[in-house]
Amino acid sequence: MTKTAAGAPPETPHAGPAVAFSQAVKSFGAVRAVDGLDLEIRTGETVALLGRNGAGKSTALSLLLGLNEPDAGSVRLFGHSPARAVAEGRVGAMLQEGRQVPRVTVRELVGFVARTYPAPMPLDRALGLAGIAELADRRVDKLSGGQMQRVRFAVALAGDPSLVVLDEPTAALDVEARHAFWTSMRSYALRGHTVLFSTHYLEEADAHADRILVIDRGRIVADGTGEQLRRAAGGGLVAFDLAGRPTEGLTELPGVLSLEVRGDRARLRTEDPDATVVALAALGAVRGIEVAPASLDDAFLALTSAHATPLETAR
């Protein structure tokens, strides 16, 4: 049998999903960090994993990378165990914490990691994709947090993996670096690769993922595009000019969940915008009326609030 440069067995082609969790469970003491996780990610998808602090994102990613074993259920990457997929060089990862290696340059570090993979991408391409070509000869322990984050991205890409897993990749980046990061990530994804990233930024998930998975208390509570999540959360915002009208009774109108008054303008959060508008029209309160759908923030809060029940999203 042919051995690869890294001593790993050669890649075996796989037609099924890139990632498959089946009823995966991982507990730490009394905390069920991942609690019966079921999900599949197809090859070529860019997927965002969204969740509150402590929702189970990092634990799910650690199961996926084989850094932790599930207590029950299974996790498969390209049809195999995570350990095998990693050994075959199919997976690159950018985790939240990475120890800095003193005294080596960016080029040396990324080159070193690349050589541990069976079929790495050319070093200059990895540096270029991560937007750090001009930092190649700088020492990694002298870089800023944002620059280091991009070095981690280059390290994740160095082996030319089929799947990259990014845990909160833009957490330390300023607006410009964030923009550059997503451009790099997009060009990587466009080459048919699979990307899974976790984030707290809803707008980033909406803008850069084909599909958003919302995780809460270790389970997937929603799965769909940003648009599907907004629709599943339902409801919206109805705003109108009070024109001196008293606000009493507005919270009793059909569908209304809450009222906010700013100057002369009333903003009603409602689970049934149509019914609320009809009721306002009956009161003659229609001056400057505007209806806006639920935002992704609203959808996220509805999905992950303490009493939320999983929503069915049409996929």
Ligand SMILES: Nc1ncnc2c1ncn2[C@@H]1O[C@H](COP(=O)(O)OP(=O)(O)OP(=O)(O)O)[C@@H](O)[C@H]1O
């Ligand atoms: N090694 C560990 N030992 C004990 N508890 C842990 C460990 N790792 C995670 N947990 C707990 O498991 C739960 C899920 O944590 P996890 O880090 O997966 O969440 P997260 O969604 O990544 O959160 P954040 O957005 O804050 O990074 C939390 O209650 C956390 O305290």
